[in-house]
Amino acid sequence: xxIVELYLRVRQFVEGRSRRETARLFGIxxxxxxxxxxxxxxxxxxxxxPAAKPxxxxxxxxxxxxxxxxxxxxxxxKHTAKRIFERLRDxxxxxxxxxxxxxxxxxxxxxxxxxxxxxxxxxxxxxxxFGEGLIGGVARKLHFFCMDLPHSDAIFxxxxxxxxxxxxxxxxxxxxxxxxxxxxxxxxxxxxxAAILGDGRRKRTRAFTELQSHYLFEDRFxxxxxxxxxxxxxxxxxxxxxxxxxxxxxVASFEDxxxxxxxxxxxRRREVLRAKPLTSGWPRT
Numbered sequence: 001x002x003i004v005e006l007y008l009r010v011r012q013f014v015e016g017r018s019r020r021e022t023a024r025l026f027g028i029x030x031x032x033x034x035x036x037x038x039x040x041x042x043x044x045x046x047x048x049x050p051a052a053k054p055x056x057x058x059x060x061x062x063x064x065x066x067x068x069x070x071x072x073x074x075x076x077x078k079h080t081a082k083r084i085f086e087r088l089r090d091x092x093x094x095x096x097x098x099x100x101x102x103x104x105x106x107x108x109x110x111x112x113x114x115x116x117x118x119x120x121x122x123x124x125x126x127x128x129x130f131g132e133g134l135i136g137g138v139a140r141k142l143h144f145f146c147m148d149l150p151h152s153d154a155i156f157x158x159x160x161x162x163x164x165x166x167x168x169x170x171x172x173x174x175x176x177x178x179x180x181x182x183x184x185x186x187x188x189x190x191x192x193x194a195a196i197l198g199d200g201r202r203k204r205t206r207a208f209t210e211l212q213s214h215y216l217f218e219d220r221f222x223x224x225x226x227x228x229x230x231x232x233x234x235x236x237x238x239x240x241x242x243x244x245x246x247x248x249x250x251v252a253s254f255e256d257x258x259x260x261x262x263x264x265x266x267x268r269r270r271e272v273l274r275a276k277p278l279t280s281g282w283p284r285t
Contacts, residue, residue, distance in 0.1 A: 010036045055096035081105045121150035124182040127230045131237035136250030145171030148233040153272045183218035
């Protein structure tokens with residue numbers, strides 16, 4: 001505990017002072033001060049290189065290939081560490097122990113896991129998605145268009161009987177915000193994307209191309225199956241369903257419902273304004 005406290009005191013003291021002076025005052029080596037500035041807590045022992053595994057080194061390529069092939073297999077038919085060990089032993093003459101195979105596979109799987117970092121949302125960019133809910137009276141499904149401005153937290157929600165091209169185009173109501181975005185992030189909806197080409201480029205639908213040509217915003221698309229790419233608008237879909245559609249709206253028409261939704265979006269914007277300054281940062285009108 002004393003070492004951790006020393007780390008804290010040194011890191012606080014060194015701000016605005018030389019590391020040589022800090023080392024002299026605390027009676028520690030200059031290299032120790034450098035290490036304390038690099039780590040917020042004692043890092044413990046660190047290997048300069050990975051531990052040698054001589055019995056496994058000739059088999060790591062085989063393990064890597066098995067793990068790569070497993071990515072195309074159903075989850076219930078992927079190799080366990082035990083099964084990989086058995087194959088190495090029976091098919092390739094591996095003479096080592098199961099534990100080193102298991103340890104290697106664990107390290108590979110940890111390093112391969114997708115890492116998530118906080119997303120930075122610069123001004124002037126939007127995200128779009130559709131959600132589903134129910135409308136009262138005779139309960140029936142509705143589809144609602146959502147546009148979110150992550151930088152300012154301003155939102156727009158509009159309901160439609162179906163998720164059609166007409167609804168998708170109509171939902172781009174930039175007058176509601178008073179500005180045009182620099183770019184809009186979408187999923188790979190068929191309303192905008194006719195096909196994903198081999199190199200990852202998107203072939204746009206004609207209707208979406210005409211919309212983009214009219215307003216001159218840049219389009220961006222999330223990775224297939226990666227909803228976290230547009231996490232703000234994904235969150236808006238859930239927020240709108242929980243807050244704007246509970247209890248189930250009982251209205252005479254979609255016009256009445258959308259009038260109510262517009263009012264609720266504006267009210268939420270006022271709540272955000274009360275909590276923090278709302279800066280759209282959009283340079284275009």
